[in-house]
Amino acid sequence: PLSTRCCAPSSAAPAMNCRAEVLEVSVEGRQVEEAMLAVLHTVLLHRSTGKFHYKKEGTYSIGTVGTQDVDCDFIDFAYVRVSSEELDRALRKAVGEFKDALRGSGSDGMGQISLEFYQKKKSRWPFSDECIPWELWTIKVNVVNLANEQERQICREKVGEKLCEKIINIVEVMNRHEYLPKMPTQSEVDNVFDTSLKDVQPYLYKISYQITDSLGTSVTTTMRRLIKDTLAL
Amino acid sequence: AMDTDLSSQDRKDLDKFIKFFALKTVQVIVQARLGEKICTRSSSSPTGSDWFNLAIKDIPEVTHEAKKALAGQLPAVGRSMCVEISLKTSEGDSMELEIWCLEMNEKCDKEIKVSYTVYNRLSLLLKSLLAITRVTPAYRLSRKQGHEYVILYRIYFGEVQLSGLGEGFQTVRVGTVGTPVGTITLSCAYRINLAFMSTRQFERTPPIMGIIIDHFVDRPYPSSSPMHPCNYRAGEDNGAVYPSVEDSQEVCTTSFSTSPPSQCVFTVTKAHFQTPPPVVTDTLKVPVMGLAFSHQLSSSRLSYQPAALGVGSADMGYPVLLAGGLNAAHPHQLIGPGKEGGVPPVPSQPAHGTQADQERMCTPLDGVHYSAATPSSSEDTETVSNSSEGKCGSPHDLLETIFIRKVGAFVNKPINQVTMANLDIPFAMFAPKNVELEDNDPMVNPPESPETESPLQGSLHSEGSSGSSTGNTHDDFVMIDFKPAFSKDDILPMDLGTFYREFQNPPQLSSLSIDIGAQSMAEDLDSLPEKLAVHEKNVKEFDAFVETLQ
Numbered sequence: 029p030l031s032t033r034c035c036a037p038s039s040a041a042p043a044m045n046c047r048a049e050v051l052e053v054s055v056e057g058r059q060v061e062e063a064m065l066a067v068l069h070t071v072l073l074h075r076s077t078g079k080f081h082y083k084k085e086g087t088y089s090i091g092t093v094g095t096q097d098v099d100c101d102f103i104d105f106a107y108v109r110v111s112s113e114e115l116d117r118a119l120r121k122a123v124g125e126f127k128d129a130l131r132g133s134g135s136d137g138m139g140q141i142s143l144e145f146y147q148k149k150k151s152r153w154p155f156s157d158e159c160i161p162w163e164l165w166t167i168k169v170n171v172v173n174l175a176n177e178q179e180r181q182i183c184r185e186k187v188g189e190k191l192c193e194k195i196i197n198i199v200e201v202m203n204r205h206e207y208l209p210k211m212p213t214q215s216e217v218d219n220v221f222d223t224s225l226k227d228v229q230p231y232l233y234k235i236s237y238q239i240t241d242s243l244g245t246s247v248t249t250t251m252r253r254l255i256k257d258t259l260a261l
Numbered sequence: 262a263m264d265t266d267l268s269s270q271d272r273k274d275l276d277k278f279i280k281f282f283a284l285k286t287v288q289v290i291v292q293a294r295l296g297e298k299i300c301t302r303s304s305s306s307p308t309g310s311d312w313f314n315l316a317i318k319d320i321p322e323v324t325h326e327a328k329k330a331l332a333g334q335l336p337a338v339g340r341s342m343c344v345e346i347s348l349k350t351s352e353g354d355s356m357e358l359e360i361w362c363l364e365m366n367e368k369c370d371k372e373i374k375v376s377y378t379v380y381n382r383l384s385l386l387l388k389s390l391l392a393i394t395r396v397t398p399a400y401r402l403s404r405k406q407g408h409e410y411v412i413l414y415r416i417y418f419g420e421v422q423l424s425g426l427g428e429g430f431q432t433v434r435v436g437t438v439g440t441p442v443g444t445i446t447l448s449c450a451y452r453i454n455l456a457f458m459s460t461r462q463f464e465r466t467p468p469i470m471g472i473i474i475d476h477f478v479d480r481p482y483p484s485s486s487p488m489h490p491c492n493y494r495a496g497e498d499n500g501a502v503y504p505s506v507e508d509s510q511e512v513c514t515t516s517f518s519t520s521p522p523s524q525c526v527f528t529v530t531k532a533h534f535q536t537p538p539p540v541v542t543d544t545l546k547v548p549v550m551g552l553a554f555s556h557q558l559s560s561s562r563l564s565y566q567p568a569a570l571g572v573g574s575a576d577m578g579y580p581v582l583l584a585g586g587l588n589a590a591h592p593h594q595l596i597g598p599g600k601e602g603g604v605p606p607v608p609s610q611p612a613h614g615t616q617a618d619q620e621r622m623c624t625p626l627d628g629v630h631y632s633a634a635t636p637s638s639s640e641d642t643e644t645v646s647n648s649s650e651g652k653c654g655s656p657h658d659l660l661e662t663i664f665i666r667k668v669g670a671f672v673n674k675p676i677n678q679v680t681m682a683n684l685d686i687p688f689a690m691f692a693p694k695n696v697e698l699e700d701n702d703p704m705v706n707p708p709e710s711p712e713t714e715s716p717l718q719g720s721l722h723s724e725g726s727s728g729s730s731t732g733n734t735h736d737d738f739v740m741i742d743f744k745p746a747f748s749k750d751d752i753l754p755m756d757l758g759t760f761y762r763e764f765q766n767p768p769q770l771s772s773l774s775i776d777i778g779a780q781s782m783a784e785d786l787d788s789l790p791e792k793l794a795v796h797e798k799n800v801k802e803f804d805a806f807v808e809t810l811q
Contacts, residue, residue, distance in 0.1 A: 074385060074388050074389065078303070078304075078305070078314045079306075081305075081307065089307045090307060090314045091304055091305040091306060091307050092303060092304040092307060092315065093314060093315055094302040095299070095301055095315070095316070095391055096298070096299065096301065097300065097395070099298065104401070106400070106401075107392070108299075108391045108395055111300065111301060111303045112303055191396075195392050195393070195395075195396045196396060196433055198392070199389040199392055200434070202436070203385075203436035205382060211377075227303040227305050228305075
């Protein structure tokens, strides 16, 4: 269910400063989760910092971000993610829903999952805060069905190679050092970062997905908010 | 904006950032090649010692080597810090896999804030490095190291040397960070072809130090045969030069365990041989890593190409080598620089050894043991190569070294010494024996279906099959036995299992088959007018029926 209290939904057209990156993958059904997690975690690795601790005079110190290797079971691939169980859980939840939706009726195995980073701009009551996206990652997924084990083995390797390319693409984008929100003051930090996790601090993000049904039309299934969006206005 | 000079505080900070960035870069790269999964914890309270706000452990030996290579300098224009990752097989062949380069170019960004922006961007670059180190081919190789090969690293400072990577190497850029004194660039050049080293090259860099990979189980051979191992370290101070058969041979192996600091183990062992290392008894085909490599590294077939000598500069790096080298003309024999060619043949006897105090070679669980190059190793290259070229006679067509197979921890019986198969080419074990391998690999070629097919196969493959009962060759599941629970039924004279087997491949519905479908379609169309007429006649009945429903 859509929470109506927080930000108004982002407009269809991205804001002026929002850069958009699109990645496409073709995977077997059982590889969907791992492939999505690999991409999302790689993006969030670059878009998370340590927890801020504000001190007086507007200075702050930053906590430490740990990392860990994750091996995929269905893909010949490994990736690095931030060491945060909360973050991992949140991503797995979203990806799980996406996977179920892909499998569900009315889907021909095509869909896309989006990771959007945004900033909040407070508005005065009764208007809800605005969410201004500044970076949007879209992963288009095409689920293939394979007939036998030999094909599956080849798919394991091929998808692994493809994901390596995607990681390189992501890193290329990250390296452009384009717009990033300004480091916020203490009062503004929740407008820029998700401060709800206890060990790391990603930029505010939301994950949504769309499934293309067999008629080829796009059905927006859910907007899922993964931030603590019960702000009292 | 005004072009301001860098304040001295900023300059000091910047230099410190670059220095620690270089050290952390080396740590990330080396740790990514240990063959283990790395895991560090996030900590919300800043400890003050985690550079760039990232939890990257510092392996002391690695830091030491990096500092040694940098020698107090920082990467600058024309002075790059390079981390070379190479692979060394148990036969002693080595090959460069990657060169990671931290370079500085002249493009300055005078306006950038050092303590803030540069620092954060360096942090971002380290994250990118963490990600990229897992996607180059060497990562998967390094995860599988331990038995047939190990992965080594070498740090050098100065000019980047890419010639050892073979032809067609690829480059991936990790990222750049502009600073007021120049732009820092981090990239990786990696080999994509497993090219063989020529034997000539191998002659020039013969085994320098020996690490016997396994404990000797038996004594190698009787004292009557005058074997000579290949020279280990000619010119070494303690004088271990060309021992004859009976001489005790000192092999100093220094191995580091570069697993995380909590398990850090530094050991130095010396092994005294009464006799030279063992010779071959049996030829054992070593399982080839082929499949993984051929997909990972190259789409082209392995080919024999002479490659330029890769290890050109000063340090030999950290060789991990095998005892012994053999004369091509006489397989199963050892030659040494003291000899002029032919050597008496080796009697085949079970090998014995007395290396109980040898340090165990690394397995992926332990992390990689890197043997340290002794300070004299670079000179050794010269001496040894000279001696081996001078005294070993004709160029070798074959090179074969003794490989002592590691006895696994849980193996009951010891494995005798074996040679690596395929004597004529180095890295032969990586050669994809396509036909043989793939034929034998059940994952690639599933076994033929048995005559009596498993019940599940039929039901699972009904969508793919045409419905014929004989068409089932898919073997995704192999049914060992089918003991359905609660399957006994008094009504039917058969149990569930039998029922399944009998009816698992029913013929396809006639209406689904195309021919019949086409026919009936035509028939349907023809009969339509007739049917419509009948319905029209009965329209009153239909209406009445509909009324009753409402």
